[in-house]
Amino acid sequence: EADIYQTPRYLVIGTGKKITLECSQTMGHDKMYWYQQDPGMELHLIHYSYGVNSTEKGDLSSESTVSRIRTEHFPLTLESARPSHTSQYLCASSAGAVNQPQHFGDGTRLSIL
């Protein structure tokens, strides 16, 4: 079992609220990622990090922001949630080498009313 944890698992919240999705891993991985996944669709990379104080935007434009102050922690924040943000958000981590697998958390299913 992968040691990567996401909280909350489910969140239903009103428009305009500030939201932080938590992601933590205990494997000491330098690389961490945030993906967005809609039902029946492929995963889309929205943010990634090579290590502490390193964050980059992914392929899919997102109004969210991330931070990487500690190796094990990679939270994602939405300053003002909108219904268009409704989706599943998956966090992943991997060791340094390119051929290493990504370990995924079980995701946060976010619904904005």
Next chain:
Amino acid sequence: KNQVEQSPQSLIILEGKNCTLQCNYTVSPFSNLRWYKQDTGRGPVSLTIMTFSENTKSNGRYTATLDADTKQSSLHITASQLSDSASYICVVSDRGSTLGRLYFGRGTQLTVWP
């Protein structure tokens, strides 16, 4: 355009039967190809990773093959079990960047009936 296409989109088989899932890709330059299993409501779990020089790789009842010349891969599941019901995602990595950008397929939804 770099793409990963999977077929079939969905598949229903009876418990104990074998099945094969297909993945075609156009990603270039190629680095590696991965198969993930995603149970409903869970994150994907890595099954296999194959580089350019590997033709086949097994993980228990799962066997993945890779033909880098035709840019095709298959995932064969032997003696299926109810717990094999899941989405199987093909992911191809390029080597054009330090990150090793990943291209995801939409998955094949497999249902195993008793």
